[in-house]
Amino acid sequence: MAGERxxxxxxxxxxxxxxxxxxxxxxxxxxxALHAEAALEALRNHRPDVILMDIxxxxxxxxxxxxxxxxxxxxxxxxxxxVTAYAMKGDQDKALAAGCDDYITKPIDTRTLPETIARHxxxxxxxx
Amino acid sequence: MRAQPxxxxxxxxxxxxxxxxxxxxxxxxxxxxxxxxxxxILLRELRKGGYAVSAERVKSTGELEDALGRxxxxxxxxxxxxxxxxxxxxxxxxxxGLDLACIIVSGTPGEEAAVEALRAxxxxxxxxxxxxxxxxxxxxxxxxxxxxxxxxxxxxxxxFSEARYRTGFELAPEPLLAYDLDRRxxxxxxxxxxxxxxxxxxxxxxxxLHALSPPRQPDGRMSSEAAAHYxxxxxxxxxxxxxxxxxxxxxxxxxxTRIINLATVGRNLAQINISDLRERxxxxxxxxxxxxxxxxxxxxQEASRLKSEFLANMSHELRTPLNAILGFAELLHDGxxxxxxxxxxxxxxxxxxxxxxxxxxxxxxLDLAKVEAGKLEFRPEPVEVPRLVGEVIAILRTSAxxxxxxxxxxxxxxxxxxxxxxxxxKQVAYNYLSNALKFTxxxxxxxxxxxxxxxxxFRLEVQDTxxxxxxxxxxxxxxEFQQLEAGAAKxxxxxxxxxxxxxxxxxxxxxxxxxxxTVGGGSTFHACLPRHVIAMSRTRTPVxxxxxQIGARTVLVVEDDVRDQAQLVAALGDAGYAVEIASTGAxxxxxxxxxxxxxATIDLLLPDMSGLELLAALQSEATNRRTPIIVVxxxxxxxxxxxxxxxxxxxxxxxxxxxxxSLARAGxxxxxxxxx
Numbered sequence: 001m002a003g004e005r006x007x008x009x010x011x012x013x014x015x016x017x018x019x020x021x022x023x024x025x026x027x028x029x030x031x032x033a034l035h036a037e038a039a040l041e042a043l044r045n046h047r048p049d050v051i052l053m054d055i056x057x058x059x060x061x062x063x064x065x066x067x068x069x070x071x072x073x074x075x076x077x078x079x080x081x082x083v084t085a086y087a088m089k090g091d092q093d094k095a096l097a098a099g100c101d102d103y104i105t106k107p108i109d110t111r112t113l114p115e116t117i118a119r120h121x122x123x124x125x126x127x128x
Numbered sequence: 129m130r131a132q133p134x135x136x137x138x139x140x141x142x143x144x145x146x147x148x149x150x151x152x153x154x155x156x157x158x159x160x161x162x163x164x165x166x167x168x169i170l171l172r173e174l175r176k177g178g179y180a181v182s183a184e185r186v187k188s189t190g191e192l193e194d195a196l197g198r199x200x201x202x203x204x205x206x207x208x209x210x211x212x213x214x215x216x217x218x219x220x221x222x223x224x225g226l227d228l229a230c231i232i233v234s235g236t237p238g239e240e241a242a243v244e245a246l247r248a249x250x251x252x253x254x255x256x257x258x259x260x261x262x263x264x265x266x267x268x269x270x271x272x273x274x275x276x277x278x279x280x281x282x283x284x285x286x287x288f289s290e291a292r293y294r295t296g297f298e299l300a301p302e303p304l305l306a307y308d309l310d311r312r313x314x315x316x317x318x319x320x321x322x323x324x325x326x327x328x329x330x331x332x333x334x335x336x337l338h339a340l341s342p343p344r345q346p347d348g349r350m351s352s353e354a355a356a357h358y359x360x361x362x363x364x365x366x367x368x369x370x371x372x373x374x375x376x377x378x379x380x381x382x383x384x385t386r387i388i389n390l391a392t393v394g395r396n397l398a399q400i401n402i403s404d405l406r407e408r409x410x411x412x413x414x415x416x417x418x419x420x421x422x423x424x425x426x427x428x429q430e431a432s433r434l435k436s437e438f439l440a441n442m443s444h445e446l447r448t449p450l451n452a453i454l455g456f457a458e459l460l461h462d463g464x465x466x467x468x469x470x471x472x473x474x475x476x477x478x479x480x481x482x483x484x485x486x487x488x489x490x491x492x493x494l495d496l497a498k499v500e501a502g503k504l505e506f507r508p509e510p511v512e513v514p515r516l517v518g519e520v521i522a523i524l525r526t527s528a529x530x531x532x533x534x535x536x537x538x539x540x541x542x543x544x545x546x547x548x549x550x551x552x553x554k555q556v557a558y559n560y561l562s563n564a565l566k567f568t569x570x571x572x573x574x575x576x577x578x579x580x581x582x583x584x585x586f587r588l589e590v591q592d593t594x595x596x597x598x599x600x601x602x603x604x605x606x607x608e609f610q611q612l613e614a615g616a617a618k619x620x621x622x623x624x625x626x627x628x629x630x631x632x633x634x635x636x637x638x639x640x641x642x643x644x645x646t647v648g649g650g651s652t653f654h655a656c657l658p659r660h661v662i663a664m665s666r667t668r669t670p671v672x673x674x675x676x677q678i679g680a681r682t683v684l685v686v687e688d689d690v691r692d693q694a695q696l697v698a699a700l701g702d703a704g705y706a707v708e709i710a711s712t713g714a715x716x717x718x719x720x721x722x723x724x725x726x727x728a729t730i731d732l733l734l735p736d737m738s739g740l741e742l743l744a745a746l747q748s749e750a751t752n753r754r755t756p757i758i759v760v761x762x763x764x765x766x767x768x769x770x771x772x773x774x775x776x777x778x779x780x781x782x783x784x785x786x787x788x789x790s791l792a793r794a795g796x797x798x799x800x801x802x803x804x
Contacts (some may be wrong), residue, residue, distance in 0.1 A: 012448055014478050018455040021471075025464055085447035087438045107449035110458040111764065 004031040004121060005112075007048040009039045009065070010083070011057050019108070020084070032123060036060035038059040043069075050117055055084040055095065063098040070099035071081045083108060103106060135240075154180035156705040160205035160217045162187050169259055170204060170233070170563045177263030179369060188212055192220055198582035200228055202270060207234035207241055207253075214241075218248035227280070229273030231265055252360055275291070305386070309363050309396035312356075315641050318389035325376045338401075341374045346382075362387040362398050374402070383407060405754070438608055443491055445624065449482035494688075495735060496608070499632040504735075506637055507714040508661040513544050513578050520557045521576070527565055534573040535561075537794075543578055543586040547660040551714070552633050557588060559626045560653045562733040564592035567651070581656050585639075592650040595647040605643055606631040612652050630655065637661045681726035681796050686716040686742070687760070688735050692780065696729060696760075699784040705791075717745050726756050727796045729787075730763040743772040756794035 006028045010016040013034065020030045031046060033039035035058050051069070055062035062082065064094075069075040079102075087105040095103045100122060104113065118127040155174070174181050184191045188214060203221065214232045220229055232245040233257045242253040251269040297304055303321035305314050317325075317332040325332060325340055332340075337359075341351040351373075361368045384403040389396075454474040459465050465472045469481040484670055484776035498504040519691035524639050528535045546553075557576065564574040568730050572593035597605065606627040614784045631641045639657035685696045688711045700707050708725070711715035713734045720728075728746075732739025739759065746752070756775035760782060769777065776790040791797070 014452045014482060026654055041519050085444040087443055087447060106447045107454040108451060
């Protein structure tokens with residue numbers, strides 16, 4: 001799993017820093033984006049294996065960005081995990097309906113997030 | 129010469145055409161006469177006089193009775209006949225109720241007989257000796273008969289018309305009054321009118337309109353004058369219609385009333401038609417209320433939706449800083465960061481910043497909730513604007529200096545002294561200023577102005593040279609959690625509640641907020657408030673927890689946190705103290721002034737003022753000068769309250785034993801209540 005690439009999209013710089021640190025500490029190559037445009041720019045440079053997607057973003061939000069990526073054959077099989085502070089009833093359904101592969105609420109558990117990501121990557125390898 | 133018809137009616141009442149000689153149809157003549165000769169003479173005379181005659185002679189009562197079954201214009205009867213007489217003829221005609229002109233002729237005329245005949249209904253009494261008088265007598269009789277018939281007819285018509293009118297009046301579906309415009313009195317009232325005024329017809333008769341009305345009409349006019357006005361108009365021939373308020377047994381009766389001048393009657397009589405509007409108004413009222421309920425329902429649904437949205441946003445906004453706090457804390461705690469590294473310190477800093485952000489968010493939310501619940505008290509007091517503004521500027525001076533932003537103030541001397549809640553005005557100024565500093569780039573400037581706004585209001589304005597706001601976004605500015613997108617710099621800079629809170633604080637004091645802005649040209653936020661705010665929120669009576677026994681010592685608990693309040697009340701109440709609670713500094717001061725307490729506990733973190741401000745305020749009061757104050761705080765540092773007459777400092781969460789021990793040391797002892 002080491003060396004696999006993760007794109008973290010979050011409009012909150014502090015949270016971005018936290019997750020980026022955690023992922024690097026777990027051996028991932030990390031790209032970050034504060035908004036959807038930056039995420040698309042990052043995707044042009046490197047194709048990640050996983051995207052950790054915040055939902056509330058300025059401009060194009062995380063749900064819309066997910067829909068676009070899942071509709072595009074070039075990005076369609078990237079694992080997208082919603083990581084959001086929207087934790088009310090129905091928010092998970094919205095995320096999954098938009099095409100997210102998983103849904104994790106903030107505050108995140110730094111001890112289990114790496115495992116969750118690893119599980120998704122392992123599952124993807126089995127499928128392919 | 130043609131006959132002039134006076135009245136022409138149907139066959140029911142018989143022909144009423146006045147018979148003149150040469151009339152088209154022959155004169156229908158019935159003659160009671162025993163002498164054939166006399167009959168012939170009579171006919172000859174009449175024909176000579178120009179009458180076409182269709183005559184029939186009867187010689188007995190039986191024949192007469194038969195003949196009277198048919199229609200006749202005239203009856204001429206001999207006075208004396210064998211077994212039959214003129215008087216008998218007249219009586220027979222009268223007995224059958226016939227309106228038939230009768231003339232008596234007699235071969236032996238006498239005054240007595242003539243009188244008798246005329247009394248019995250004859251129109252004339254002639255002597256057979258003077259046949260030339262026949263024609264004029266017939267003419268006269270026919271004329272009289274026609275006149276009489278016409279008179280009867282008119283009378284009948286009148287009676288009929290009156291009956292019809294009476295029935296129409298009486299049975300009319302609306303209240304009607306017959307009214308004498310000259311004497312200004314009611315002459316009559318129909319059943320609906322007596323029902324409307326709930327009194328008898330006699331009570332209504334001879335009353336005037338204003339006696340049935342309240343002293344004044346809803347538009348303020350005296351009822352007597354207003355009624356006189358409309359009656360005057362009716363007298364000029366108009367039939368005025370107008371809104372009129374009647375009154376019956378204390379109940380107001382709104383009506384549409386119309387005075388119809390019955391000029392045709394010859395006297396100045398009028399009919400007053402009253403249309404009772406109560407039912408209609410009631411129906412309108414029901415419609416209005418149901419519409420109101422619908423609107424209210426929609427509003428409640430909208431409020432409920434907003435509340436859910438608010439909760440979702442709240443959850444989101446609370447989780448965001450918590451994510452950083454817990455995440456970094458876990459990393460540090462789990463040893464994932466080298467404690468000696470700068471990263472370690474950086475992450476601690478992130479935890480602190482996020483923690484403070486969270487605290488600010490919670491404070492703002494609590495304030496908002498209080499304003500919304502009407503529980504935020506405003507304590508207006510005389511305020512010197514330059515001093516207050518100076519204090520706010522002082523707080524923000526450092527952050528302004530860091531961004532090299534020039535802060536200026538322009539204070540209009542005419543509004544240097546106001547009566548406002550200083551804490552709340554500071555909060556408004558602070559929110560606007562800190563907002564302006566956030567969105568103004570390095571080297572810009574922020575100006576705070578206080579100026580007059582009309583005679584009774586003032587305007588606090590904060591102008592910046594910041595990025596400005598797009599017109600479409602202006603409406604969202606003062607709405608909770610509606611932070612505008614301001615690029616990557618957006619997050620972490622505010623709770624999304626500051627402006628919403630500002631708006632609510634200002635509006636709750638009878639003011640208004642607003643903003644003018646152009647993209648790239650900076651923004652000017654303002655708040656307009658009364659120069660002298662009246663304490664509008666209801667004065668809350670202190671929450672008192674009755675002592676378990678008479679003569680208990682009373683402790684004032686100044687504490688805004690509900691759970692801490694409950695803990696203190698439980699601890700003190702169980703020990704037999706009476707407790708009064710103040711949730712804000714302002715409330716505490718009000719209670720402090722109102723009575724003497726045996727002791728007070730004070731939380732240093734209050735929503736409206738710092739604990740130190742409160743201590744200073746309490747110290748300056750004339751009441752409770754010897755009351756021991758126990759400060760209850762999360763940071764028990766004696767240096768915090770140095771210089772204030774504080775009896776003790778206790779640590780939160782409150783330890784029941786140390787609280788009671790502290791009170792005991794202060795000499796505020798109470799007997800233990802009897803255990804139930």
